[in-house]
Amino acid sequence: MCPGAVVLERDLGFETTDFEQVVVAIENLVPKVEVVEPGLVFVPIQGALRYYGGERPLVERMFDRLTEWPGGRLGVAHGPFAARRAAALATEAPVCVDDDVAFLAGLTVDVLPDDDLVATFRWLGIGTLGELSQLPREALASRFGEPGLVVHRLASGEDRMVAPRGVPEDISVEQFYEEPLQLLDQAGFAARALAGRLIVALDEYGAAPYRVEVSVWAADGTKRVRVWRSADPFTEHGLAERVWWQLRAWIETAGVSGGIVRLRLQPADLSDAGRQLSLEEDTVTRLEAVRALHRAQALVGPDAVLQAQAQGGRRPSEQVGWFRWGEEASIPQRNPKAPWPGRVPSPTPVLVPPDPQSIEVEWDGGIPARVRLRSRWETVTTWAGPWSLVGRWWEGEETVERYQIVTSATALLCEVRDGIAFVVGIYD
Amino acid sequence: MDETATARTAMQPGGTSWDLRAEPGRTIGLLGTAGGGLTRLGLSLLVDLSRRAPVAVVDVRGWISPIAAFEVGIYPEHLVFVRSRERLQWPQVVAALLEGLQAVYAEVPVGIPDAHLRRLAALARSRGGALLLRPLDGRLPSGVSHLSLQSEEVKWNGADAGHGCLRRRHLQMRAWGKGMGGIERLIEVEEDGENPLRVVAGMVAPTAGRATG
Numbered sequence: 001m002c003p004g005a006v007v008l009e010r011d012l013g014f015e016t017t018d019f020e021q022v023v024v025a026i027e028n029l030v031p032k033v034e035v036v037e038p039g040l041v042f043v044p045i046q047g048a049l050r051y052y053g054g055e056r057p058l059v060e061r062m063f064d065r066l067t068e069w070p071g072g073r074l075g076v077a078h079g080p081f082a083a084r085r086a087a088a089l090a091t092e093a094p095v096c097v098d099d100d101v102a103f104l105a106g107l108t109v110d111v112l113p114d115d116d117l118v119a120t121f122r123w124l125g126i127g128t129l130g131e132l133s134q135l136p137r138e139a140l141a142s143r144f145g146e147p148g149l150v151v152h153r154l155a156s157g158e159d160r161m162v163a164p165r166g167v168p169e170d171i172s173v174e175q176f177y178e179e180p181l182q183l184l185d186q187a188g189f190a191a192r193a194l195a196g197r198l199i200v201a202l203d204e205y206g207a208a209p210y211r212v213e214v215s216v217w218a219a220d221g222t223k224r225v226r227v228w229r230s231a232d233p234f235t236e237h238g239l240a241e242r243v244w245w246q247l248r249a250w251i252e253t254a255g256v257s258g259g260i261v262r263l264r265l266q267p268a269d270l271s272d273a274g275r276q277l278s279l280e281e282d283t284v285t286r287l288e289a290v291r292a293l294h295r296a297q298a299l300v301g302p303d304a305v306l307q308a309q310a311q312g313g314r315r316p317s318e319q320v321g322w323f324r325w326g327e328e329a330s331i332p333q334r335n336p337k338a339p340w341p342g343r344v345p346s347p348t349p350v351l352v353p354p355d356p357q358s359i360e361v362e363w364d365g366g367i368p369a370r371v372r373l374r375s376r377w378e379t380v381t382t383w384a385g386p387w388s389l390v391g392r393w394w395e396g397e398e399t400v401e402r403y404q405i406v407t408s409a410t411a412l413l414c415e416v417r418d419g420i421a422f423v424v425g426i427y428d
Numbered sequence: 429m430d431e432t433a434t435a436r437t438a439m440q441p442g443g444t445s446w447d448l449r450a451e452p453g454r455t456i457g458l459l460g461t462a463g464g465g466l467t468r469l470g471l472s473l474l475v476d477l478s479r480r481a482p483v484a485v486v487d488v489r490g491w492i493s494p495i496a497a498f499e500v501g502i503y504p505e506h507l508v509f510v511r512s513r514e515r516l517q518w519p520q521v522v523a524a525l526l527e528g529l530q531a532v533y534a535e536v537p538v539g540i541p542d543a544h545l546r547r548l549a550a551l552a553r554s555r556g557g558a559l560l561l562r563p564l565d566g567r568l569p570s571g572v573s574h575l576s577l578q579s580e581e582v583k584w585n586g587a588d589a590g591h592g593c594l595r596r597r598h599l600q601m602r603a604w605g606k607g608m609g610g611i612e613r614l615i616e617v618e619e620d621g622e623n624p625l626r627v628v629a630g631m632v633a634p635t636a637g638r639a640t641g
Contacts, residue, residue: 289482292528296484296510299521304511308494309504319495325508345593347620350468350496353489367590373463384587384594404594406584410463411594425493427584427594428467 003394009330012038016245017252023226025065029058034211034229042080042229055096063094077103081159085111100157105130112151113231117144129155172266173197180219180259187247189302190263192326195240196294198265208233209267214246219258224250227268236290237328293325310336314343314389316352316413316425342389344402349413349425356415356422368405371412378407386416448615449473450531450558454607455549457573458562464579465599468496469617470533470560475501477531477558482506484525486534488513488564513537519544526551531558542569549573575607580614596620
């Protein structure tokens with residue numbers, strides 16, 4: 001047990017900023033690298049081979065640059081999935097794959113991204129990607145649907161994405177800013193707004209992007225471009241997050257001096273898979289809702305449009321984890337499934353003041369007799385408690401007594417500390 | 429037929445169908461002071477609509493608990509809270525939400541001009557959105573609500589002289605407006621925090637003559 005331990009949440013934005021120097025180093029060798037997440041980039045080297053005189057000199061040069069950072073790995077293959085698996089094996093030196101299909105055939109199915117399917121394949125006696133790729137694709141599609149099709153393509157070394165239908169190639173969204181964006185909050189808001197516009201625009205064609213090029217123009221005229229890619233089509237949340245990480249990385253590493261005056265998102269590698277709507281949900285309703293919430297966000301700011309998730313805690317105020325609408329929920333600080341002995345039983349007070357509100361209570365032999373609501377005194381008709389709540393005494397938290405107090409007008413959840421009563425919840 | 433449906437059917441007066449739920453294009457006024465039990469009731473009315481698409485709660489003070497909203501059955505991934513404390517901005521925020529969302533529950537700050545509230549009710553009608561208004565001063569101007577609900581009495585069960593804890597409540601409300609077919613009624617609902625809202629009685633109120641609207 002370590003009561004003083006502090007659990008830090010993973011900050012992918014910070015990691016992106018930290019990783020930016022690696023990306024810039026690679027970009028100086030080969031332009032248009034595709035960032036997947038902090039720590040993982042794909043580099044299309046086809047066009048650079050002639051410039052560097054072949055694959056070997058380029059790979060050696062790139063590996064030299066990577067040795068500046070401990071743990072750097074380099075894999076070369078025709079497709080991104082094979083390249084990533086090759087990099088995973090490249091602990092000492094770069095691993096170059098000549099034949100993707102032969103290389104992948106020897107790998108176990110554990111490298112596939114779908115754990116449920118992996119377990120099923122194992123149960124069916126399919127142990128390697130080679131065995132999987134030998135199965136008829138139609139059979140996998142029929143038995144497992146779209147996920148089965150995707151893993152068969154991966155196992156067969158066919159993971160290059162193509163635009164399947166006539167979506168206009170010039171579809172892109174951009175925004176000019178009269179006042180250059182220099183603050184992280186401004187950039188975050190701009191990222192969310194523009195990502196939302198792009199996804200909505202593509203939705204009209206039933207498409208979603210696998211790769212998005214993020215371009216910014218700085219106030220001093222310089223332009224920065226970075227491509228982000230995803231194994232699955234970007235959702236609005238996912239895209240907004242990645243654009244925000246990238247803008248943050250550029251701002252914090254002084255990559256856009258004077259601030260951002262123009263931002264553009266351009267999709268590539270479109271998919272017609274789109275996003276699966278839930279039962280009863282229709283596209284128009286969802287798009288209109290997204291637009292309305294964006295407008296509300298523009299009016300009150302991103303910190304005032306929120307969603308919530310339940311988390312553990314004994315007090316009603318502790319049991320809520322807030323996150324901005326449009327962003328991914330973070331991992332709950334307190335496990336909501338833990339027992340939390342001493343927590344207030346359901347129903348939860350529907351009104352929970354952020355700060356406890358003091359209230360006058362008249363006691364009669366330790367029993368609450370009357371409470372003052374605004375200007376008048378109300379007789380307590382019944383009550384429950386006291387329930388002691390022992391806090392973290394080693395951090396100086398006091399023990400409080402909690403009561404549910406019922407009057408003819410209302411029911412309250414009160415805490416009593418050092419003889420002073422506070423309302424911490426109203427059963428409205 | 430479940431218990432709720434039975435209760436609702438029993439409430440249909442003279443073959444005219446009316447029900448206690450938020451409806452597209454309708455405004456419901458939840459009147460009475462804090463503690464009267466109408467915030468939880470208002471959230472309960474959003475449950476059906478939250479199954480299909482996002483619904484918004486405009487929280488003026490930042491006091492409304494999402495945990496209580498989840499308890500009554502609102503889908504967590506479809507519930508969005510908008511904090512809007514500024515009196516001048518509040519009508520714009522609610523209007524923006526009504527433009528695209530199918531249901532908005534809004535606390536009304538003190539001092540919002542009546543004309544703004546009427547415009548919002550008209551916007552809800554034209555956009556087909558459900559609007560639930562919970563004025564913090566407990567009153568709404570006439571002509572805004574299709575259905576007005578005013579808390580009359582709330583009784584809690586479960587706690588007894590220090591023992592037990594609050595478990596179930598009976599909320600008695602006065603209901604009037606076009607949504608009641610022009611008849612003022614007393615409605616009693618029962619709720620235990622885990623099961624859906626249950627209407628247990630609906631009778632014509634002894635005093636009539638309140639303006640509908």
